[in-house]
Amino acid sequence: xxxxxxxxxxxxxxxxxxxxxxxxxxxxxxxxxxxxxxxxxxxxxxxxxxxxxxxxxxxxxxxxxxxxxxxxxxxxxxxxxxxxxxxxxxxxxxxxxxxxxxxxxxxxxxxxxxxxxxxxxxxxxxxxxxxxxxxxxxxxxxxxxxxxxxxxxxxxxxxxxxxxxxxxxxxxxxxxxxx
Numbered sequence: 001x002x003x004x005x006x007x008x009x010x011x012x013x014x015x016x017x018x019x020x021x022x023x024x025x026x027x028x029x030x031x032x033x034x035x036x037x038x039x040x041x042x043x044x045x046x047x048x049x050x051x052x053x054x055x056x057x058x059x060x061x062x063x064x065x066x067x068x069x070x071x072x073x074x075x076x077x078x079x080x081x082x083x084x085x086x087x088x089x090x091x092x093x094x095x096x097x098x099x100x101x102x103x104x105x106x107x108x109x110x111x112x113x114x115x116x117x118x119x120x121x122x123x124x125x126x127x128x129x130x131x132x133x134x135x136x137x138x139x140x141x142x143x144x145x146x147x148x149x150x151x152x153x154x155x156x157x158x159x160x161x162x163x164x165x166x167x168x169x170x171x172x173x174x175x176x177x178x179x
Contacts, residue, residue, distance in 0.1 A: 003165070006065065009027045040068055047132065050135065052135040084107075085105050
């Protein structure tokens with residue numbers, strides 16, 4: 001059983017290097033092409049379902065991927081939404097790092113809470129026992145991977161695909177997939 005974890009395609013705010021968090025931003029043309037490339041890559045295997053964050057950038061990416069995997073069931077999972085960055089949402093990343101070098105953003109969801117939510121959603125999907133494409137967000141996926149595998153995970157770029165497989169007894173592993 002495998003989860004294909006896909007970070008949504010690029011948005012204007014990704015391009016502008018702004019914190020997005022739970023702001024509901026659409027894909028730009030580059031993001032649409034990234035989602036299409038992920039869909040072509042994933043079409044090489046058999047997937048039973050596509051599960052997405054409710055945020056527009058992830059849902060758009062999932063719909064594009066679904067065009068390459070039309071027989072897969074499709075659903076939204078609320079716990080796959082990105083971390084809420086509080087007052088940092090929408091600000092340029094350089095300004096955020098300057099204002100809050102400790103990354104303690106006022107009004108933000110904690111890293112620990114995000115990691116727990118992400119790992120819970122991934123473990124729930126793993127327990128379903130079917131090959132699943134999961135379309136979500138960079139921070140959420142990275143924290144979920146680190147929690148489930150107990151291994152560090154580097155930053156995910158827009159359109160990246162990570163395969164998460166294994167089992168609860170033997171442990172899980174994550175590996176980045178490229179064309």
